[in-house]
Amino acid sequence: MDMTPDDFPTSAYIGGTWVTSKDQFAVINPATGLDIARVPNLTPADARRAIDAASAALPEWSAKTAKERAAVLRRWYELILAESEALAQLMTSEQGKPLAESRGEVAYGASFVEWFAEEGKRAYGRTIPTTAATKRYITIKQPIGVVAAITPWNFPIAMITRKVAPALAAGCTIIVKPAEDTPLCALALAKLAEKAGVPAGVFNVVTTQDARGVGEVLCADGRVRKLTFTGSTEVGKILYRQCADTVKKLTLELGGNAPLIIFDDADLDQAVAGAMASKYRNAGQTCVCANRIIVQAGIYDHFATALAVAAEKLVVGPGATAGVNLGPLINADAVAKVESLMADAVAKGGTVKTGGAKDAAGSLFYKPTVLTGVTTDMDIVSQEIFGPVAALIKFETDEEAIALANNTPFGLAAYLFSQNIHRAWKAAEKLEAGMVGVNEGIFSNEVVPFGGVKESGLGREGAAEGLEEYLETKFICLGGM
Ligand code: ADP
Numbered sequence: 427m428d429m430t431p432d433d434f435p436t437s438a439y440i441g442g443t444w445v446t447s448k449d450q451f452a453v454i455n456p457a458t459g460l461d462i463a464r465v466p467n468l469t470p471a472d473a474r475r476a477i478d479a480a481s482a483a484l485p486e487w488s489a490k491t492a493k494e495r496a497a498v499l500r501r502w503y504e505l506i507l508a509e510s511e512a513l514a515q516l517m518t519s520e521q522g523k524p525l526a527e528s529r530g531e532v533a534y535g536a537s538f539v540e541w542f543a544e545e546g547k548r549a550y551g552r553t554i555p556t557t558a559a560t561k562r563y564i565t566i567k568q569p570i571g572v573v574a575a576i577t578p579w580n581f582p583i584a585m586i587t588r589k590v591a592p593a594l595a596a597g598c599t600i601i602v603k604p605a606e607d608t609p610l611c612a613l614a615l616a617k618l619a620e621k622a623g624v625p626a627g628v629f630n631v632v633t634t635q636d637a638r639g640v641g642e643v644l645c646a647d648g649r650v651r652k653l654t655f656t657g658s659t660e661v662g663k664i665l666y667r668q669c670a671d672t673v674k675k676l677t678l679e680l681g682g683n684a685p686l687i688i689f690d691d692a693d694l695d696q697a698v699a700g701a702m703a704s705k706y707r708n709a710g711q712t713c714v715c716a717n718r719i720i721v722q723a724g725i726y727d728h729f730a731t732a733l734a735v736a737a738e739k740l741v742v743g744p745g746a747t748a749g750v751n752l753g754p755l756i757n758a759d760a761v762a763k764v765e766s767l768m769a770d771a772v773a774k775g776g777t778v779k780t781g782g783a784k785d786a787a788g789s790l791f792y793k794p795t796v797l798t799g800v801t802t803d804m805d806i807v808s809q810e811i812f813g814p815v816a817a818l819i820k821f822e823t824d825e826e827a828i829a830l831a832n833n834t835p836f837g838l839a840a841y842l843f844s845q846n847i848h849r850a851w852k853a854a855e856k857l858e859a860g861m862v863g864v865n866e867g868i869f870s871n872e873v874v875p876f877g878g879v880k881e882s883g884l885g886r887e888g889a890a891e892g893l894e895e896y897l898e899t900k901f902i903c904l905g906g907m
Contacts, residue, residue, distance in 0.1 A: 429509045431516040434614035438466045438633045441479030442626020445472070451635045453610055456522040456754040456790050457744035463520075465609045465633045473601070473643040476630040480572045480599040481649045483627030488569045488597035492546045495595060499543035502622035506536040506587075506615070513583065513614055518745040520610045521582050522753040522790070523708050525745055534871070535583035538888065539591040541872040545893050546595030562904040567897040569597030570675060571651035574644035576603045576637070576665070578657045579756055580711045582611035588876075588887045589654045589677075590615070590629055596896035598652070601630045603640055605657075607756055609633040641665060648672045652896065655679070656713075659836070659881050677885035677895050679713065679877060681810045682838030685831035686716035686867075687853065689824070690724035692843035693865070697725075698732045700867030701816065704841055706740060706794055707868070709753055710814040711760070713882075714839035714861070714870065717811055718800075719818045720830050726820050730798050733816060734780040737794040740814075742785045754790035755813055764792055764813035767806040771797055771817070774804050781815070808834065824849065832858045838878035841867060860886070 437444035447466035455462050487495070506513065514528035523531070554563040575589040586602055593600045604612035609631075616631045634640045644650055645668035655665050656679040669676055686704060688697045704716040721729050745753035755761050761784065768782060781795030795815040800807060806817045821827045831840060840859035844850045854862045860878040863869045870876055875886035885895050 429512040431512050431519060433512065434516055434610060435617050436463045436465050436610070436613065438468055438472070439613065439616040439620070439629075439631045440472065440476045441482070441630065442620070451606065453520050453607075455519050456756055457746070457788060459789070463610060465613070467636070468632050468634045468640070469636065470639040470643045472634075473603070473632050473640040474647065476601045476632050477572060477643070477647050477649055479627035479630055480601050483599045483625060484572060487594075487599055487625060487628050490597070492549065492595070492597075495597065496543040496546055498623050499539055499546075499591060499595060502619050502624065503536050503539040503543065505618040505622050506532065506539065509618060510536070513611065515746070516614055517582055517611050518753075520608045521579060522756060523745050524750050524753050526751070527708060528745065531581055531584050535581075535587040537872040538584070538587040542591035542595040542893060545592070545890065548890075549596065549893060549897055551899070560905060560907045562907065564902050564904070566900050566902065568900055570896055570898050571598060572649050573598045573600040573652045573654060573896065574603070574650045575600055576641060576644070576653070576655045576657065577605060577612070579605035579607035580708055580713075582608035583615060585656045586612055586615055588892070592887075592893045593896045594624070594628060596893055598896050599628045601632060601644065601650075603632050603634065603637065603644065606635050606637065642668060645669050645674070646672065651675065652677070654895070662883065675895070677887065678883040679887065680838075680881060680883040681836060682713045682878065682882050683717045683808070683810055683834045683836040684714055684839040684841065684859070685857070686719045686841040687827050687831060687843070688719070688721045688725060688729055689827070689842070689844035689846070689849060690722040691845045691849070692725065693845055694725065694728060694732060696865055697729060697843040698736050700841060700843060700863070700865065701733055702736050703867035704863070705816045706737070706752060706814050709755055709792070711756065711812050713810075715811070716816070716841060716867075718807055718830070719816050720821055720827050721818055722827070723820055723822055726818070730779055730796060730818055734796045737796055737816070738780055740794045742791055742793065743787045752794055752814060754788060755792060756790075758790065760812060761790055761792060764811065764815060767809060767811060768795070768797070768815065771800060771804045771806045774801065776800055776804060776806075776817075802830070802833070824853065828853060828856045832856075835881040836878070837880035838882035839863065
């Protein structure tokens with residue numbers, strides 16, 4: 427209740443011990459460019475020690491009842507909520523998102539802990555009617571074992587709790603390697619887990635700049651039975667290959683290229699509100715952000731104008747400043763990527779309706795942008811923008827819209843806006859995506875399954891499906907009856 431962002435640790439956490447190192451790396455506030463902390467740059471050997479610790483802790487943690495584990499998780503949830511303001515400030519300082527969004531993420535992140543604490547009690551097996559009078563068949567659910575999690579910087583708390591909470595609820599132990607841009611939130615979560623009574627070795631955090639070296643150890647070690655990863659498709663594919671030798675179970679939440687279709691019978695206000703929420707949240711840096719806004723010809727011009735008016739109302743600035751709703755991008759590479767996608771689009775005939783340049787707020791800030799006249803030969807259509815640029819493509823028929831939407835190797839989120847329930851339903855069925863928002867720009871929460879199809883990933887997080895990812899089904903045949 428009384429913590430400040432400075433009270434959270436800057437040491438890594440292995441086997442219940444706070445680990446320092448001579449070799450450290452800086453955590454930078456993207457709004458100011460200033461170093462805010464230094465954290466240990468741990469090595470592949472440290473990662474192996476974390477696996478030792480998680481393996482040692484596994485028998486006792488997995489032997490607890492689900493109810494006992496739920497009590498610990500519930501305390502962790504309550505501590506996260508009690509310190510939510512300090513966590514939100516810490517998040518804004520290392521990640522950049524506006525404070526209101528950080529507060530939202532802390533609540534969202536905590537919700538997974540609350541929900542999985544309860545859901546762990548419902549890891550039911552089955553009794554299966556027998557095929558022989560002398561035998562009886564049952565299945566039981568058991569924790570998969572030691573888990574490794576590699577997490578991204580765009581949701582520095584929620585992407586960790588969404589993995590750690592179901593793992594712990596299921597009876598697994600876990601090693602988290604957070605993104606090098608945002609290690610502080612991971613360490614803060616570990617501190618609160620320690621306070622909540624999560625036993626030593628059950629939840630470990632390995633901070634490092636050697637993502638590749640540490641990743642290789644986590645993938646190659648046979649004691650790690652599952653890898654859960656959120657990040658780019660490129661890295662996800664490397665990890666998928668690296669896990670083949672030990673045949674690990676995998677959850678992969680990878681890149682997206684979300685289509686947001688606006689049919690000409692959409693409610694314009696609803697479509698603009700949905701597009702704004704989906705596009706500009708976290709400065710466009712979410713894997714479910716609308717990447718291609720596909721608008722029917724009859725409503726195209728109205729929509730483009732209304733979206734530009736709304737985008738121009740966004741207040742750009744440091745996330746810690748009151749009233750700001752568009753913060754900086756995470757680093758210089760992210761800005762360079764947006765600039766290169768914009769240059770390519772404009773060179774190929776795209777028109778900047780608003781924005782289209784860096785913002786005076788600082789070197790990592792980019793103006794909320796609306797780009798019209800977007801065509802499928804532009805890189806911005808095939809690549810994940812991860813910035814505050816709305817790219818508007820025009821279509822004529824429903825078939826064309828669906829074909830455009832599905833013309834990508836990705837399949838995470840999709841959105842559509844229409845007042846015609848039959849049209850909307852048919853389109854939702856045809857979209858190749860793991861999640862579809864109908865007249866809705868934001869839909870993720872702890873009770874629904876989040877995940878993608880095609881090259882957007884494997885498995886689901888949240889919901890009952892999210893617990894299942896950390897469980898094995900064991901069939902027991904009782905014979906000789
Ligand atoms: P982003 O583009 O969002 O930064 P990345 O896929 O590069 O996505 O990063 C997501 C996570 O994957 C981060 O924790 C990062 O350190 C980690 N990572 C990057 N490269 C590798 C690798 N070769 N092996 C293991 N982890 C990696």
